[in-house]
Structure formats: structure tokens, C-alpha cells
Amino acid sequence: MANEILSEQINKDYEYGFVTDIEAENAPKGLSEDIIRFISTKKNEPEWMLDYRLKAYRYWLTLEEPHWAHVSYPKPDFQNIIYYSVPKPKKQLGSLDEVDPELLKTFEKLGISIEEQKRLSGVESRIAVDFVMDSVSVKTTFKETLAEKGIIFCSFGEAVQEHPDLVKKYMSSVVPYTDNFYAALNSAVFTDGSFCYIPKGVRCPMELSTYFRINSAGTGQFERTLIIADEDAYVSYLEGCTAPMRDENQLHAAVVEIVAHKNAEVKYSTVQNWYPGDKEGKGGIFNFVTKRGVCLEDNSKISWTQVETGSAVTWKYPSVILKGDNSVGEFYSVAVTNNYQQADTGTKMFHLGKNTRSTIISKGISAGFSNNSYRGLVRIAKGATNARNFSQCDSLLMGDKCGAHTFPYIEIKDKSGIVEHEATTSKIGEDQLFYCKQRGIDNEKAIGLIVNGYCKEVLNKLPMEFAVEAQKLLAVSLEGSVG
Amino acid sequence: MLSIKNLHASIDGKEILKGINLEVKAGEIHAIMGPNGSGKSTLSAVLAGREEYEVTEGEIIFNGKNLLELSPEDRAREGVFLAFQYPIEIPGVSNVNFLKTAINEIRAYKGLAPMEAKDFLARLKEKQKLVELDGKLANRSVNEGFSGGEKKRNEIFQMAMLEPKLAILDETDSGLDIDALRIVAGGVNKLKSKDNATIVITHYQRLLDYIVPDVVHVLYNGKIVKTGPKELALELEEKGYDFIKEEVNA
Numbered sequence: 209m210a211n212e213i214l215s216e217q218i219n220k221d222y223e224y225g226f227v228t229d230i231e232a233e234n235a236p237k238g239l240s241e242d243i244i245r246f247i248s249t250k251k252n253e254p255e256w257m258l259d260y261r262l263k264a265y266r267y268w269l270t271l272e273e274p275h276w277a278h279v280s281y282p283k284p285d286f287q288n289i290i291y292y293s294v295p296k297p298k299k300q301l302g303s304l305d306e307v308d309p310e311l312l313k314t315f316e317k318l319g320i321s322i323e324e325q326k327r328l329s330g331v332e333s334r335i336a337v338d339f340v341m342d343s344v345s346v347k348t349t350f351k352e353t354l355a356e357k358g359i360i361f362c363s364f365g366e367a368v369q370e371h372p373d374l375v376k377k378y379m380s381s382v383v384p385y386t387d388n389f390y391a392a393l394n395s396a397v398f399t400d401g402s403f404c405y406i407p408k409g410v411r412c413p414m415e416l417s418t419y420f421r422i423n424s425a426g427t428g429q430f431e432r433t434l435i436i437a438d439e440d441a442y443v444s445y446l447e448g449c450t451a452p453m454r455d456e457n458q459l460h461a462a463v464v465e466i467v468a469h470k471n472a473e474v475k476y477s478t479v480q481n482w483y484p485g486d487k488e489g490k491g492g493i494f495n496f497v498t499k500r501g502v503c504l505e506d507n508s509k510i511s512w513t514q515v516e517t518g519s520a521v522t523w524k525y526p527s528v529i530l531k532g533d534n535s536v537g538e539f540y541s542v543a544v545t546n547n548y549q550q551a552d553t554g555t556k557m558f559h560l561g562k563n564t565r566s567t568i569i570s571k572g573i574s575a576g577f578s579n580n581s582y583r584g585l586v587r588i589a590k591g592a593t594n595a596r597n598f599s600q601c602d603s604l605l606m607g608d609k610c611g612a613h614t615f616p617y618i619e620i621k622d623k624s625g626i627v628e629h630e631a632t633t634s635k636i637g638e639d640q641l642f643y644c645k646q647r648g649i650d651n652e653k654a655i656g657l658i659v660n661g662y663c664k665e666v667l668n669k670l671p672m673e674f675a676v677e678a679q680k681l682l683a684v685s686l687e688g689s690v691g
Numbered sequence: 692m693l694s695i696k697n698l699h700a701s702i703d704g705k706e707i708l709k710g711i712n713l714e715v716k717a718g719e720i721h722a723i724m725g726p727n728g729s730g731k732s733t734l735s736a737v738l739a740g741r742e743e744y745e746v747t748e749g750e751i752i753f754n755g756k757n758l759l760e761l762s763p764e765d766r767a768r769e770g771v772f773l774a775f776q777y778p779i780e781i782p783g784v785s786n787v788n789f790l791k792t793a794i795n796e797i798r799a800y801k802g803l804a805p806m807e808a809k810d811f812l813a814r815l816k817e818k819q820k821l822v823e824l825d826g827k828l829a830n831r832s833v834n835e836g837f838s839g840g841e842k843k844r845n846e847i848f849q850m851a852m853l854e855p856k857l858a859i860l861d862e863t864d865s866g867l868d869i870d871a872l873r874i875v876a877g878g879v880n881k882l883k884s885k886d887n888a889t890i891v892i893t894h895y896q897r898l899l900d901y902i903v904p905d906v907v908h909v910l911y912n913g914k915i916v917k918t919g920p921k922e923l924a925l926e927l928e929e930k931g932y933d934f935i936k937e938e939v940n941a
Contacts, residue, residue: 643779646739647793647853648767648800657792661783661832 234427235292241265244396247292251365251399254372264385264395271389277552278581278613281521284459284494289428291397350414359443360405361416364432367403374405378436382465382500382529390461390496390523394430398463401431406441406472415671417446420462428459435465437472439505446674447478457485457520459494466501468508470532474501475511477670479678482518489548489577492520499526503535503561511538512555513669515678517685520549525583527556530564530595537566540666542678544685545578545610554584554615559595559625568599571663574610575686581613588625595625603633604662606655606686656683692717692888693857698749700737707733709913710749715857718885722899722924723892725910726932731892732776734910735861739773740766754856767793768800770856774846774863781833786845787815789833790852797853818851822878840871847878858882859890864898876901896928909935 235246244265248258273283354361360371367375385395402418420431437443460482466474476499485492495518501510512526528537539555557566566586574580580603588595603612618627636658644654660667660679667675698711707730715721725731737744738751740763751758758766781789795805806814819829822844834842843863850858860879864872879889879902891902899907899921907924909917911932916939917923927935 637779639779640781642739642741642763643775643781644789644793645763646767646773646775647789647849648764648797649793650762650764650796653792653796657784657789658781661781664783 234290237290238287239265239289239291239397243291247397247399250292251368253368256372256376257368260380260385261396264392265397267386268389268392268396271392274389277523277583278579278615279521279523279550279552281494281550282457284457286393289459291428291430292399293427354412354414354416357410357413358407359410359412360403362403364398364401364403364434367434371403371405374436375403375434378434378465378467379432380465382467382502383463383498387498391463391498394432394461394463394498397428398430398432401462402433402435404434404443404445405436406438406443408438409440410438411441412443415444415446417448419448420460428461430460431462433462433464434467435474435476435501436467437469437474437508439470439472441469441472442474444475444477444671446671447476448481457492457494460497460519462497462499464497464499464526466510468501468503468505468510468535470505471507472505473509473511475513476501476526477513477674479515479670479674479681480518480522481681483520484518484547484549485520487547487576489520492549493518495519495522495524497524499524500529500556501527501537502529503532503537503564505532505535506561507534508532509536509538511536511540511669513538513540513666514542514553515663515666515670515681516541516543516551516553517681519551522549522551522553524553525555527558528566529558529560530566530592531560532564533561534563535561536564538669539566539568539570540669541570542573542663542666542682543571543580543582544573544682545575545580546685547576547578549576549578551579552581552583554582556585557587557597559586559588559592559597562591562593562595564592564595566595566597568597568601569665570599570601571666572601572603572612573606573659573662573682573686574603574612575606577609579611579613581615583615583617585617585619586627587619588622588627590621592622593624595622597625597627599627599629601629601631602662603631604659605633605635652683655686659683659686692754693890694750694752696750696752698734698737698751699747700733700744701747702733702744706747707744707913708737711910711913711915713908713915715888715890717856717888718883719905720883720889720891720902722902722904722907722921723890723910723915724894724896724907724924724927726936727894729910730913731894731910732861735773735859735890735892738766738771738859739763764796765800767853767855768797772850772853772855772858774843774850774858774860776862776865778834778837778842778846780835780837782835784833786829786831786833786848790815790849793849793853814852818848821851821881822848823874824848839866840868843867843875844871844878847875851878851882854887856887857890858887859892861892862894863891864893864895872898873901896924899924911935911939 235243244261248261383391385392404416406412435445468474482493482495503510510528516522526539530537537557543551543553545551554570555568568584570582572580572582582601586597601614605612612633614631616629620627640658641654659682667678670678693715695711695713698708700708723731746759791811798806819826824844828841834845863875904921907919907921908915916935
């Protein structure tokens with residue numbers, strides 16, 4: 209029975225595995241100061257940016273690839289990656305007519321209809337989308353509407369040109385290039401990404417969304433996202449990602465930085481659906497990402513919500529530095545691994561300010577031969593009086609060939625701190641499935657129901673449109689994983 | 692409605708049911724009694740289609756269909772309902788969502804469109820009243836954190852919602868206090884009609900004070916060894932199962 213179901217799963221296609229036939233302009237393979245200069249020149253960057261890249265690169269050269277995570281994979285050959293790939297023709301895209309029709313088709317396949325977006329621009333509840341394919345941002349929607357409120361939402365490259373002061377001030381302030389191996393690599397070679405700035409007192413009227421897509425073969429994707437909410441500002445930001453099916457492993461090493469000023473709130477949600485590799489573990493994306501936010505001033509709040517279903521190997525710890533007094537950090541995560549996927553993911557909460565609070569809800573689901581680890585750190589610094597943390601880490605196992613691991617680290621330097629940690633491990637029981645079947649619900653629907661129930665606390669945190677998407681994705685990712 | 696002929700079933704190579712014969716007609720309530728380990732729960736599991744049990748011989752015909760050829764979910768969709776002895780918890784899935792999914796799956800099987808929300812809510816309200824189920828329980832996760840009595844009541848509530856043709860109550864009385872017993876039994880009685888049938892599996896006679904069976908069967912050592920009118924249950928209560936054992940072993 210289990211085998212039968214497994215083979216069913218094997219035949220399950222990754223829905224987003226198509227390749228768009230777009231001519232791309234690539235840099236030669238490999239990494240060197242010349243390549244970095246090439247990227248910087250191509251992007252017409254100012255001197256300070258090039259200097260930053262080179263500093264990061266030189267630092268990166270001194271580093272060893274990290275191996276502490278509970279994952280194993282062939283070491284990426286950093287000289288065999290294309291660090292710059294741009295869909296041609298590269299020109300300033302002013303209107304839709306100038307966009308490559310193949311590109312538009314890609315949007316459609318991914319369910320992002322820019323036409324639709326345009327058409328609906330007078331209607332409420334919209335999402336502004338920035339679309340990043342391979343190395344560059346190809347289209348940002350709703351820019352004009354947002355500009356009226358003083359909100360800047362554009363590609364990172366554009367921000368460097370148009371808003372250099374903001375970029376200079378905040379870039380690298382949360383995740384310095386010295387942070388870790390992949391952050392250093394990203395700082396050296398990043399090609400684009402998203403930038404958003406919400407000015408004082410502005411509540412962003414729509415969800416801001418970036419869609420990342422790796423298309424070209426042999427390329428890596430190294431994007432940077434920088435989100436700044438000034439005093440009393442609010443923004444909800446969404447990120448989605450997919451990649452074609454390829455036999456090779458492709459590297460995705462992003463950096464995301466969030467800054468929340470006084471009374472500001474940033475809600476960051478992501479549904480990560482990179483290609484996970486085939487059923488034997490061949491191919492798939494290596495997703496080595498550094499995401500961190502800082503609650504810089506009092507009463508600020510940063511909330512991470514992630515649904516991780518893709519990637520061959522995931523290595524990711526969205527964190528919050530709670531610097532301002534009364535600031536709040538939240539982390540809600542669902543990580544699903546199936547077949548031979550490996551995930552080592554969790555969060556870090558650094559309590560520096562007084563009365564700071566953090567909540568961690570992590571739901572891991574392992575199926576097939578996969579390994580799923582939660583790794584988290586809660587640190588309460590001396591002087592962070594009355595800091596509180598609540599952590600809940602649940603693992604759900606499907607079948608008996610997969611693994612779930614929990615690595616919680618807790619460091620408390622202030623006596624007034626209160627940290628609570630709860631953890632459970634359960635198995636999707638034959639009993640639960642049979643119970644559903646006895647009520648007329650078939651295996652696939654039953655798994656969807658049980659898993660969505662298990663993840664409910666996290667899914668509830670996602671914006672509506674995303675939640676529906678995530679629910680479907682969970683069901684598909686796990687289809688046929690229990691006999 | 693249900694015809695079981697010479698049913699043999701085993702688990703892990705051990706034969707538990709050793710030739711069961713049973714005929715249940717629409718409108719009837721049958722009680723199956725027997726000492727521990729006689730095969731009562733195995734019978735209900737085999738009827739519902741639990742895969743751990745292997746049917747080695749015999750047949751089960753349900754409304755003209757060979758039940759043994761149907762998957763557990765298709766049996767449910769054909770109208771077989773099992774009230775579990777130990778109802779399962781499904782955290783995070785509300786009773787309402789669970790039942791809506793079940794009803795619509797059953798409807799889809801019959802080629803019907805999903806139930807209209809207002810019809811569903813109306814049915815929900817009506818059936819809740821029937822089993823005196825607190826409205827809050829309907830919105831809570833399936834059986835999660837329910838007391839033993841609430842779980843059993845929830846089984847009967849689900850039964851009421853799904854309107855099965857054949858309901859099998861597996862030791863529904865176990866762990867119930869007298870008030871809960873009365874409510875559960877009351878629910879079953881109210882749901883009785885000339886079109887559906889009920890099999891009540893129980894160890895004690897107590898439940899049968901509230902649900903009056905048309906026929907009582909005694910299951911012992913994998914076989915139905917005695918069948919009689921409702922008075923048989925009283926006799927069992929009085930004499931214990933030993934007299935049956937003596938009769939059989941004589």
C-alpha cells in the first residue's frame with residue numbers, strides 16, 4: 209500500500225517546472241572581482257556600491273562554507289554558477305506593450321496576471337507585484353498609485369539609482385556582509401531584489417508582493433530585499449517563488465532585511481515553492497537564505513510567516529532583533545519536506561529592549577525520506593527586563609522513513625525573563641485517516657484536512673489570498689505520502 | 692439490507708471471526724452482545740473496511756453490493772456508518788468543516804452538487820438539538836479535548852448529520868454516565884426509521900434499556916451462538932456469559 213502510494217507521489221508533477229523560452233544575456237560562469245565589476249557596470253552602479261560588493265567578496269574569500277546545519281548536500285561549485293542573467297531585451301519597461309510576450313505568458317502560468325492587475329487598478333484589495341526573474345526585476349505594478357502616498361516600492365537596482373541615501377543608510381544595517389558565508393556571497397554578487405520604504409505615519413493600502421523566479425539554467429539567484437517602515441508605518445509584504453525542473457542543483461542565496469522604526473509594524477509572509485528535486489533527490493534548489501528584521505525603536509513589531517514546501521535543501525532562520533522597548537517579534541512557520549528534501553529552519557529572537565515579547569510557532573511536517581529540523585535561538589540579554597518568549601515546536605511525521613529534529617537554544621541573561629517552550633511530535637495516524645474514510649472522505653482529502661488542521665495557527669496568519677494558495681500547496685506537496 | 696454469510700476474518704494470521712451469519716433488514720435494530728474477545732469489535736472493523744483485517748472466507752452484501760469490494764470511504768458513501776468505540780481526535784479541524792467535507796464527498800459520490808450553506812446550517816442546528824449537543828462543540832476541533840461522553844455524543848451527532856442507512860454502534864455505551872447514555876440512546880431512537888437499520892454492539896445490557904432491539908445475537912469465540920428476542924439480553928444480564936460458554940462447550 210505504502211509503495212503504491214509512494215509511486216503515485218513519484219508521478220506527481222511539480223506544477224511550476226516549465227522553462228520560459230526567453231533569450232537571456234548571461235555573464236560568463238564563475239566568480240571573480242572581474243565578474244563583480246561586470247555586474248556593477250551592467251547595473252550602472254555608483255562607486256560606493258561596487259566598493260561594498262568588493263569588500264564583501266574579499267571577506268567571503270576568507271570564509272569556509274558552514275556545515276553546522278542538519279543537512280547534507282554536495283558542495284556547490286561556486287565557479288560553475290552564472291551570477292548574472294538578464295532576460296533580453298533589457299530596456300526600461302514603461303508599459304505592458306514593451307514586455308516580452310513570453311514573459312507575460314510566464315506571469316500567466318504563475319497565476320500573476322499583470323493585465324488583470326492593471327484592469328483592476330481602480331478596485332480595492334489589490335496586490336502590488338514586483339517580479340524578479342533570474343537576476344533582474346522585470347516589472348513592478350502599481351508603482352504610481354503607491355507613490356501618491358510616498359511609498360517607494362521598486363526593484364533594488366532602481367532604488368540604488370533613485371534612492372541612494374536610503375539604500376546607503378539601511379542596506380547591510382541588519383545583515384552585514386560579515387554575517388555569514390552566504391550573506392557575504394550575496395552582498396558580493398546580488399543582482400536585484402525588492403525595495404520598499406513606507407514613510408512616517410503611512411499604512412500601506414495594499415499588500416506588496418515580490419515574485420521570484422529562477423529561469424535560466426546554470427544560474428544562481430541572489431536577490432536582496434530591504435523593507436523599511438518608518439515611524440507609525442505599516443506594511444504587509446508577500447513573497448513567492450518557483451523555479452523550473454532541472455537535474456542540476458541551483459543555488460538561491462538571498463538576504464532580506466527589515467527595519468521597523470517607532471510604532472511601526474511589518475508583516476512579512478512567504479510561500480516558498482522552489483523546485484524540490486525529483487523523487488530520488490536529483491536536482492532542486494539549494495535555498496540558503498538570511499532573513500532578519502530589527503525592531504529598532506519602541507513599540508515596533510515584526511512578524512514573519514512562512515510556508516516552506518519547496519527546495520531540495522533549505523537553510524533559513526528569519527530572525528528579529530528586539531531592540532526597542534515593548535517591541536514584538538513573531539515567527540509562524542510551516543515547513544514541509546517530502547521525498548529526499550532537507551530543511552533546517554527556524555528563527556532567532558534577540559531580546560535587547562525592555563518588555564519585549566516574542567512568539568514562535570513552528571510546524572514541521574516530514575514525509576518520504578526527508579529530514580526536517582527546527583533550529584531556534586531565544587536570547588534575552590542583560591537589561592532586557594520583563595522579556596517574554598513563548599515557543600511551540602510541533603513535528604508531524606508521515607510514514608517511518610523520515611526524520612524530525614528539534615534544536616532549541618535558549619540563553620537568558622536577565623533574571624526577569626520568562627521563556628516557555630512546548631514541543632510535540634506526532635504521527636499522522638492510520639487511525640485518523642481511517643476515521644476520515646469512514647465518514648466518506650478519501651485518503652488525499654483526509655491528509656489535506658488533517659495537515660491543514662495541524663497548521664491552522666500558522667495559516668491563519670497569512671493574508672487571505674496566500675492562505676488559500678498555501679492550503680492547496682500543502683495538500684499537493686503531501687499528496688500520496690501516507691499509505 | 693445487510694446479509695453476512697459465513698464470514699471469516701483474521702488479523703496477523705490469527706482467526707477472529709469464524710463463520711458469522713447475520714441478516715439485518717431495514718427498520719430493524721440488532722444487538723450483538725458477547726464477552727470480551729469474542730470478536731464484536733472485529734466484526735464492526737471488518738464491516739467498516741479496516742485494512743488490518745483479512746477476510747479469508749464468506750461474503751457481505753449490502754443493499755445488493757458486495758461490501759468487501761468497496762474501499763472504506765465508498766462503504767461510508769453507500770451509507771455504512773460506524774460510531775467508534777474510541778473516537779479519534781483531529782486537531783485544528785472543526786467539527787463543522789469535517790462534516791461539511793464528509794457530506795459533500797458523499798454527495799459527490801452520488802453525483803450531487805455540494806450542499807448549499809444554508810441547508811447545511813439548518814441541518815446542523817436541527818441535529819445538534821437532537822443529541823443535545825452544545826453549539827460550541829460543533830465549532831471545536833473534531834473530538835479534541837472532548838470528554839469521553841462528549842466524544843460519544845459527537846459520534847451520534849455525526850451519524851445524525853450523515854443520515855446513514857446502516858449504523859453500527861461499537862460499544863457506544865462504554866464510559867457513559869446515565870445522563871449521557873439517555874441522550875445518546877434518545878438520539879439513536881429518534882433517528883430510527885423504516886428505511887434504516889442499526890447494529891448495537893455492547894457488552895452490557897444497560898444500553899438496551901434505552902435502545903430496544905428487535906433481535907439480540909450472542910457472539911462467542913468468533914461465531915454467533917445464540918439469537919433471540921430482546922428478552923435474551925435480560926437473560927444474559929442475569930446469568931452472565933458463562934451459561935452461553937457452557938452451552939457452546941457442552
